[in-house]
Amino acid sequence: MKKTTYLLAILIAFQTLTFAQYTAIPDSNFEQALITFGYDSEGTLDGQILTADAVGATGSLAFAGQNISDITGIEAFTNIDGLNMSYNPINVAVDLTSNSLLTSVNFEECNSLPGLTITNLTDLQVLNVFGTAMTTLDVSTNTALTDFTARNGSLTSLDLSANTSIVSVNVRNCALTSLDMRNGNNANVTSFNADFNGNLTCIFVDDTTEPNLTTWSVDAGSTFVENEAECATLSVKSVKALVFDLYPNPATDRINIASKTQSASVEIYNITGKRVFSRDLNLGDNVINIGSLKSGVYLARLISDSNVETKKLIIN
The missing domain is CATH 2.60.40.3080 (Immunoglobulin-like)
Known part of the structure; x- marks a missing residue:
């Protein structure tokens, strides 16, 4: 009987060790934030978190201003619907493709953020990448997106033609040379700011006669066009941009x-x-x-x- 009990205890211990899976958290500040806010049940800075703890997290993960430079491990938080990492010196590209329930993502003033992958986040509604270092961003699969902010950033091109629900766009003071707004929803865009993009000659829209375009803020050197041919044939005369x-x-x-x-x-x-x-x-x-x-x-x-x-x- 004692031998059987002993063997059973060993078997249970072995199964526990076998099935206790971990997710690596290489950034100590990220792990400390997880501990501080109750997401790491072990409570020890050891470069990892129980995967079960990550999977069990719901709601919004809000770690603004925690001096985090790398959020590797975020991929295990598959049940969160919000992520706020603003005001962190994140300098490693972020991949959120595993976080498919996200409806809100905020990386405001993460000035060193080099890239963000949000492919197939079909429920994403609000995206804020104000002041980041990204030059490109693919939002073509984020069909529920309503509010997009990239002001004071480094984006050189932006295609919002697949974002049929978009109503607010702020790309003021970026480095845009291309902006496509042909999404069939221009009449419902209540807030649009694309000024201080001195090299943005053409802004592609659904209909250049749409009255709502008169409320959009753009540079004097930017022109609304409906297709590439119109853009190519724009007058080459110099238009003095606002200083x-x-x-x-x-x-x-x-x-x-x-x-x-x-x-x-x-x-x-x-x-x-x-x-x-x-x-x-x-x-x-x-x-x-x-x-x-x-x-x-x-x-x-x-x-x-x-x-x-x-x-x-x-x-x-």
């Missing part, structure tokens, strides 16, 4: 000025012609506090080495 973008207008206590040049300044004049404000501008976005100015109509003079723009500014 500055000032918003909001009307404003209250602050304005934002986006500058495309390294050396620039802003001067604000009241209706009598008196200069009441001046400041140097940096390349990119500048937040200007105008709380000291009274309500009224002003002229904002935006100055660069090669250009001067004057805009009417209303302060409420």
Whole structure:
């Protein structure tokens, strides 16, 4: 009897060792976050997590700002529906093809992120890759996508023609040379910003006469076209691109000025012609506090080495 019990105990122990499977977590900060937020039941920094712990995780995995550079192991979290890894120095390409239930993915300000694979995430609705280093991104299988943000990023091309549910697109200040919006849903796109893409000549759309296009924000050098032939035959005359973008207008206590040049300044004049404000501008976005100015109509003079723009500014 004792011998039988002993053998049974050995068999159970052997089965436990055999079936206790692990998933490698090479980044110690990633594993520490899993421990801190209760996803690693062993609670030990040993470069791995029980696969059962990963599979058992549901809901949203939110690890913003945890100094994580590699999320290898995320592929085992097959039952999560949200992933927020924003503000982490991730420098290894991420593959989320195993995370098929994801509806929301956020890598905002993961400035070193070189690539993201989201193939076949057919339930994905919200994607934020603001400020990443990616130059290309395939969203052709993400047919449920409604909101896409890649502002201040490095994308050179973007094809949203398969994204028939898209209603919000923000690709401001990227490096785009190609943007395809021929998805049959242009009339329902309520938010679209593609300005500060100086090399984006053609934006492909369903219908260039669609009234909704007048609400889309694009560069002066970008033109809506319906096909490649129209793009090829665009006039070659030089179109002076905007050097500055000032918003909001009307404003209250602050304005934002986006500058495309390294050396620039802003001067604000009241209706009598008196200069009441001046400041140097940096390349990119500048937040200007105008709380000291009274309500009224002003002229904002935006100055660069090669250009001067004057805009009417209303302060409420």
